[in-house]
Amino acid sequence: MVSPGTGDTRSSARIDAVIFDWAGTLVDFGSLAPTQIFVDAFASFGIDITLAQARGPMGLSKRDHIRTLLAEPAIRTQWIERFGHPASSEDIDAVYRRFMPMQIEKVAEYSQPISGAVQILQGLRERGIKIGSCSGYPRQVLDVLLPSAAASGIEPDCVVAGDELAAGGRPGPYMALANVLALGASDVRQCIKVDDTVPGIHEGVRAGMWCVGITLSGNEVGYSQAELALAESAEIDARVLHASERLTQAGAHFVIGTVAELPAVIQEIEQRLRRGEQP
Known part of the structure; x- marks a missing residue:
């Protein structure tokens, strides 16, 4: 150098x-490819997030992105109301496992x-x-x-x-x-x-x-x-x-x-x- x-x-x-x-x-x-898939992946757990919310942590690795979304107050509240507890590490893994095949299926289109x-x-x-x-x-x-x-x-x-x-x-x-x-x-x-x-x-x-x-x-x-x-x-x-x-x-x-x-x-x-x- x-x-x-x-x-x-x-x-x-x-x-x-x-x-x-x-x-x-x-x-x-x-x-567009990652944004809509986050919305769809969360919806499969009965959790509604907006495209704007999905875009918020963009740039992070996808597991960290999911962790960040689940810590966002409005999304955290939804998760507690639906499942009775804040999202755990195992829950983050579950959302990530749901997200991955959906993203793999769609990414080439973008x-x-x-x-x-x-x-x-x-x-x-x-x-x-x-x-x-x-x-x-x-x-x-x-x-x-x-x-x-x-x-x-x-x-x-x-x-x-x-x-x-x-x-x-x-x-x-x-x-x-x-x-x-x-x-x-x-x-x-x-x-x-x-x-x-x-x-x-x-x-x-x-x-x-x-x-x-x-x-x-x-x-x-x-x-x-x-x-x-x-x-x-x-x-x-x-x-x-x-x-x-x-x-x-x-x-x-x-x-x-x-x-x-x-x-x-x-x-x-x-x-x-x-x-x-x-x-």
Whole structure:
């Protein structure tokens, strides 16, 4: 690793790797696949949750997501009323076991790349920039998603799942750092984490990376493409502003609508690196 103020300043002012989230960032505009499945999984236990509630902990590993939802006061109250006690670890496991086959069945239907994502990955490769990725999805779900995404042109060099690291997942830095190791990236300060969720931005910040938040195609805005086409511009602007504020507060250095806007951000980050700035 080159220490600040030493070595080749040209190489230290160049982005080495970009690590992407999946749903809402590279594929699945609006991050729809996990959201509706949480609603359906809870409904199978007689518990009603809204799409907004389901989106709340998005970015966490799916078991942690379920644990967080079951601790939310309104959902916790429903569970106690139905089952006579707060949700236990065994109950979290039961919901997770119900969720998993439902998610596996549906995830490939939401593997369509977000507009511009294929071209962005191609451009990064042409520049010699390594491409990593991580997700709150467990490995079983990614094993279904990845072939469908690859067939459409989305195929990072590294994929880390939310359930496969002993240290845990988001908001910790572990999946992002696992990408650094697997890719052989030289310096976390020359890496970018791109994500549409608050826990995903926390992950990148804690890993010491530049962080780019995604609004329009992501979980924080939450539109499907069909809903976006019908929405009033004022409503779109309000949702994007709210998402931008949330991601910025989480630590994002830049916020963009979709990955299609990433090249200009990379250029700006490299200019900052040349000025000696760090994440």
